[in-house]
């Protein structure tokens with residue numbers, strides 16, 4: 001492997017800018033495509049408040065500016081308010097990823113009273129109970145919407161995430177209308193059920209077929225045009241529709257390689273953030289929770305960040321050319337491709353240093369997929 | 380009345396980076412401000428115990444090629460931090 005040179009090593013941020021924390025292993029739901037349960041992140045241990053508060057003091061000394069609390073369901077922790085007060089006391093901002101069903105008026109009021117909350121992300125998978133509840137459980141739609149309305153009432157910045165699966169892929173227009181018009185959100189994000197955690201067991205029920213993926217891509221691009229770009233995505237059909245169309249256009253025009261193309265550059269996170277499991281073990285990403293880098297309050301975060309060889313392996317991954325892989329041999333998109341998410345590569349193939357077949361454009365086309373028409377694309 | 384002694388807002392985070400530049404991050408507004416290495420030096424003096432004359436002395440001591448009008452630059456820099464809410468001044472009475 002070509003390793004990062006001394007210059008690249010010297011240019012690394014001194015400490016991570018943000019930290020993703022799985023704050024609890026507990027959740028009141030068992031969504032069919034939850035990446036967490038049965039994955040290496042699911043370690044069945046919650047740390048007590050004191051351990052987190054001690055860790056936040058270290059984050060303060062490291063000048064970390066924000067944390068994202070996930071899990072599990074963060075609002076299930078009875079001491080969540082104390083946890084957040086610890087975050088605030090230590091000069092950080094925070095975001096919370098939630099299923100929305102346990103948000104109380106008191107908690108919403110608290111979140112609305114601090115200027116430190118970036119957003120609370122609520123998962124909402126449809127415009128009506130039928131589609132949402134199909135994967136998340138009966139009654140969860142009403143509860144999630146109630147939680148969301150409480151957040152809105154107390155002026156908390158709400159980010160809705162729609163996970164696209166077989167049961168809601170034909171409900172996207174109504175979902176967009178519900179979120180953007182009825183609930184009046186400024187926007188929402190999308191992804192799709194990925195081959196991780198519980199999703200692996202429920203693939204036939206939730207994973208989009210090639211035709212459904214194509215449908216989702218086209219529908220979301222059309223909706224984004226209609227709603228002036230208020231739908232976002234960093235993964236899933238909308239992100240793929242955009243990226244793959246750019247790649248296809250570049251191939252057609254014989255364009256020069258993309259700056260990030262031709263190598264495993266799909267994940268830039270190890271350059272700015274790091275994650276912690278519910279048991280306090282430090283990992284590169286919650287989705288790569290099998291790579292253990294140390295433990296909070298025992299190992300120094302700045303030392304792990306700067307010196308751990310596994311983390312450098314993740315960073316050095318960016319130098320690995322796609323041409324090295326049999327999987328990519330002869331691919332016309334090689335110069336434009338980033339090899340996609342390493343965590344998905346790991347969960348599908350058991351290796352991190354490999355392009356993820358899930359995000360592979362050639363595979364999508366070979367399986368009969370078609371890219372969206374040009375007029376659907378943003379300029 | 381004696382001179383004002385600027386004091387850094389204790390909530391503001393100084394994120395020093397690899398090239399000695401830094402970002403001052405205000406967690407209440409989520410705004411970040413880039414500061415050069417001299418700015419970092421000045422920031423560290425804003426503890427409420429030093430006035431501008433003290434700060435100028437430190438800059439002259441620790442930096443090379445310091446311009447004649449360094450005091451004006453220091454004052455402008457501190458004023459800009461005050462305007463952004465990153466710094467306040469403690470006024471002491473004789």
Ligand code: SF4
Nearest residue numbers: 267269285287341343
């Ligand atoms: S490994 Fe995948 S899921 Fe994790 S941060 Fe990187 S791109 Fe995102």
Ligand code: SF4
Nearest residue numbers: 328331337360361362
């Ligand atoms: S085969 Fe797939 S992953 Fe490899 S370069 Fe082509 S599009 Fe990318």
